[in-house]
Amino acid sequence: xxxxxxxxxxxxxxxxxxxxxxxxxxxxxxxxxxxxxxxxxxxxxxxxxxxxxxxxxxxxxxxxxxxxxxxxxxxxxxxxxxxxxxxxxxxxxxxxxxxxxxxxxxxxxxxxxxxxxxxxxxxxxxxxxxxxxxxxxxxxxxxxxxxxxxxxxxxxxxxxxxxxxxxxxxxxxxxxxxxxxxxxxxxxxxxxxxxxxxxxxxxxxxxxxxxxxxxxxxxxxxxxxxxxxxxxxxxxxxxxxxxxxxxxxxxxxxxxxxxxxxxxxxxxxxxxx
Amino acid sequence: xxxxxxxxxxxxxxxxxxxxxxxxxxxxxxxxxxxxxxxxxxxxxxxxxxxxxxxxxxxxxxxxxxxxxxxxxxxxxxxxxxxxxxxxxxxxxxxxxxxxxxxxxxxxxxxxxxxxxxxxxxxxxxxxxxxxxxxxxxxxxxxxxxxxxxxxxxxxxxxxxxxxxxxxxxxxxxxxxxxxxxxxxxxxxxxxxxxxxxxxxxxxxxxxxxxxxxxxxxxxxxxxxxxxxxxxxx
Ligand SMILES: Nc1ncnc2c1ncn2[C@@H]1O[C@H](COP(=O)(O)OP(=O)(O)OP(=O)(O)O)[C@@H](O)[C@H]1O
Ligand SMILES: [Mg+2]
Numbered sequence: 001x002x003x004x005x006x007x008x009x010x011x012x013x014x015x016x017x018x019x020x021x022x023x024x025x026x027x028x029x030x031x032x033x034x035x036x037x038x039x040x041x042x043x044x045x046x047x048x049x050x051x052x053x054x055x056x057x058x059x060x061x062x063x064x065x066x067x068x069x070x071x072x073x074x075x076x077x078x079x080x081x082x083x084x085x086x087x088x089x090x091x092x093x094x095x096x097x098x099x100x101x102x103x104x105x106x107x108x109x110x111x112x113x114x115x116x117x118x119x120x121x122x123x124x125x126x127x128x129x130x131x132x133x134x135x136x137x138x139x140x141x142x143x144x145x146x147x148x149x150x151x152x153x154x155x156x157x158x159x160x161x162x163x164x165x166x167x168x169x170x171x172x173x174x175x176x177x178x179x180x181x182x183x184x185x186x187x188x189x190x191x192x193x194x195x196x197x198x199x200x201x202x203x204x205x206x207x208x209x210x211x212x213x214x215x216x217x218x219x220x221x222x223x224x225x226x227x228x229x230x231x232x233x234x235x236x237x238x239x240x241x242x243x244x245x246x247x248x249x250x251x252x253x254x255x256x257x258x259x260x261x262x263x264x265x266x267x268x269x270x271x272x273x
Numbered sequence: 274x275x276x277x278x279x280x281x282x283x284x285x286x287x288x289x290x291x292x293x294x295x296x297x298x299x300x301x302x303x304x305x306x307x308x309x310x311x312x313x314x315x316x317x318x319x320x321x322x323x324x325x326x327x328x329x330x331x332x333x334x335x336x337x338x339x340x341x342x343x344x345x346x347x348x349x350x351x352x353x354x355x356x357x358x359x360x361x362x363x364x365x366x367x368x369x370x371x372x373x374x375x376x377x378x379x380x381x382x383x384x385x386x387x388x389x390x391x392x393x394x395x396x397x398x399x400x401x402x403x404x405x406x407x408x409x410x411x412x413x414x415x416x417x418x419x420x421x422x423x424x425x426x427x428x429x430x431x432x433x434x435x436x437x438x439x440x441x442x443x444x445x446x447x448x449x450x451x452x453x454x455x456x457x458x459x460x461x462x463x464x465x466x467x468x469x470x471x472x473x474x475x476x477x478x479x480x481x482x483x484x485x486x487x488x489x490x491x492x493x494x495x496x497x498x499x500x501x502x503x504x505x506x507x
Contacts, residue, residue, distance in 0.1 A: 062405055085411045096406035099424040099506045108420070109410050142506045160410075 006161045009076035011087045012038045012195055014059060014164070019068035021054060021219075029054055030219045032068070036164075041196040043206040043227075046216035047242070052199040053093060055216065056166045059197065060090050076163075086113055089162035093169050095153040097141035102133060105141045106156050113160065123159050131155040131185055147178035154185050165189060167198035171205065183209060203243065207231060215239040276474070283475035284482060295479055302460040305373055305447065306440040309380030310388075313440075314433050317385045321392025322422055325400060326414040342386040347379075348445030354379040355449050371452040376460070379446040384436040391432040395425045427502030431495045438491050442484065 014036045021029035029051050036042060036059075044052050057063045058070060061084070071077075072084055098105050103124055110120040128134045131151045136144060141152060150170060157165055170186065171179040179202075186209065190196050200206050206213060206227070213230040215223040215238075222236040234240045287295050324332060342350075356362050358370040358378075369375045399421045400414075407417050422429065444462035451458030453467055461480045468477035 057405070060409060062408055082411060085409075088409075090405075090409045092405060092409075096403060098403070098420070112410050112412050112416070140505045 006087075006163060006193070008079070008083070010038060010074040010163055011072040011076040011084050012036065012163060013073045015071045015073055016059070017069050017071070019058060019065045019070060021051075021058060021063060022066040028219050029058065029065075032058075032221050034214065034221055034224055036195060036197060039190070039193050039195050040211045041190055041209055042198070042212045042214060043210035044197070044199045044214045044216060045201070045203070045206055045242070049218075050216040051219040052216055053168050054219075056090065056168050056197065056199060060088055060166050061085065062090075086160070087163040088166065089157035089160040089164075090166040091150075091153045091157050091168065091170055093172065095146075095149040097144075097149055097152065100141060101138050102128070102141050102144070102152055103137045105152060106159050109156050110159055127155040127159045130158070130188065132181070147174050147181075150174060150178070150182060151185065154182065154189070158185070158189050161192070162194055164195045164197065167196065169199050169201065171200070171202065179205070215242065217242075280474035280478050284479035287475065287479045288483070292479075295476065297456065298459055298461055298464050298480065299483060301373065301458075302441060302462075305376045305460060306380060306437060309377045309440050310384055310433060310437045312377070312381045313384035313388050313436055316381075317388030317436075318392050318422060318429065319418075320385075321389040322396045322418050324389070325393045325396035326418055326421075339386045339389050342382070343390055345383075346445060347383055347443040348449060350383050351379055351446035351449030354382065354446065358450065370450065371454060371458055373451070373458060375450040376447045376458060379450045380440045380443070383443060383446060384440050387439060388432055388436045391435065392425075392429060395428045395432065396421050399425050427498050427506075430498050434491050434495045434498075438488065441487060441491075 016032050016034050019029060019032040020027060032055070044055060046052055054063065058065055061070075076087060077084055098108060100108065106124045106127065107120050110123060115123070125134075128137055131154060133148065133151055133155060136148060136152075141149070144152060154170070165186075167186065171182050174182060183205065186196060186198070196209070198209070200209070210227040213223070213225060213227050214221060215230070215234070215236065217238050223230065223234060223239045225235070230239070231243060234243055320335070323329075324336060354375065355370065357364050358367070358375055359365055360370075369378070400417065403417070403421065403424075407420065412420065442462065444466055447453075447458070447460055448463050448466065451460070451463065453459050453463040459467075461484055465477045465480050465484075468474070468480075
């Protein structure tokens with residue numbers, strides 16, 4: 001069990017108002033307005049390049065919005081930037097491992113929080129146990145397999161006992177067993193009262209893991225709804241198409257060889273197949 | 274041809290018998306170059322890392338100066354240090370000219386820009402890879418600096434070895450500021466130059482062979498360090 005508990009006031013809820021993010025002369029995130037509440041699980045879905053990763057990085061504070069505002073409304077937010085940073089953790093699309101052992105990767109993250117040596121050891125031990133990495137404790141982190149690195153990234157995030165955990169496609173490139181393991185870990189972290197905000201390309205996973213779904217398309221939040229409602233009856237027609245497995249190629253100005261369903265491009269595609 | 278084989282013979286016997294003149298020269302060479310590299314690393318590592326991580330006023334000027342210094346021929350650096358240390362120069366009162374200290378200063382100036390520039394590259398690459406993760410964990414550039422120096426340790430060792438290579442092999446700077454005085458400032462490269470011009474090949478060859486071994490040792494170590502890093506960290 002995690003021996004270390006979260007103390008102090010919460011920073012949630014998180015609120016975004018009219019957030020725009022521009023880079024390279026393009027508006028990549030547009031008019032984003034939404035909010036997140038304590039201990040819910042939100043899954044962000046949408047096609048490649050929709051802005052899901054940017055959205056997570058904005059929420060986590062790694063990017064500053066070009067306009068609009070991102071606010072933590074909880075009492076804890078009064079305690080300053082460092083406090084807010086240490087109440088969150090993020091697992092990136094590609095795990096970033098320091099050139100050190102598995103144990104040292106977690107220990108380093110804990111030391112940045114100013115946690116004492118003995119406590120760091122206990123926490124590290126406990127999260128490695130929970131993520132099934134104890135045997136690998138002294139291995140260099142970067143020689144672990146992709147799935148193991150992802151579990152280590154989760155273990156490190158878990159060790160932070162975050163109030164809010166951001167996960168960017170935590171199971172991309174993992175086999176079914178590893179995916180299952182990662183989903184269990186995320187569920188366990190959520191079980192300790194952590195708010196989960198993650199992206200996924202796997203609609204099955206979205207159904208399993210989400211309380212709420214956010215559907216992003218070309219930098220816009222087109223739909224934000226409880227999971228059952230969203231999958232039963234998506235309000236937005238692009239979301240509808242996406243859920244029904246009609247990839248959004250017909251709206252993205254590119255043909256797709258795999259989905260010759262749409263009548264207009266059908267003839268064109270048939271020639272290639 | 275005969276001359277050559279006698280010279281080789283004498284060179285080997287000098288090395289095998291640890292000839293006192295030879296040992297003294299090699300010892301001074303190593304002392305000067307290793308000390309210079311130590312100082313160059315103490316200056317170059319933090320400066321290079323800071324240039325990679327921070328935007329500060331004067332950053333581009335330092336950058337230009339460093340890359341200019343990196344390309345300078347050793348004789349010019351030697352001349353510059355000579356002018357600073359000569360009796361009429363600003364540091365003339367210290368009486369350092371023609372001493373091992375002057376040679377260490379000159380070689381430090383030669384090697385620091387190399388170490389700083391290579392360090393900057395190593396740290397910049399690492400920071401690109403780590404920035405999001407470290408910021409997410411609450412570490413800004415200042416806190417990241419020691420972290421990155423540690424995580425870049427294998428590449429940085431190679432960098433320092435490159436600096437040592439440049440220091441131990443150069444002749445121009447130590448010749449000018451040291452003066453190649455017997456028993457005082459005579460090092461391997463300067464005595465090779467002198468002995469060859471005197472026509473005494475034996476000592477020159479002995480020293481030359483040692484320099485070659487030193488160079489092989491340096492690149493061999495660099496190779497091993499790289500391989501170790503690959504094995505340990507993928
Ligand atoms: N710094 C940048 N400069 C210019 N364009 C950028 C920058 N960062 C991201 N983009 C663009 O913004 C868009 C959204 O990127 P983002 O990484 O958020 O997509 P995503 O929804 O996470 O996609 P994927 O599902 O492939 O991970 C992409 O088209 C990307 O090319
Ligand atoms: Mg992404």
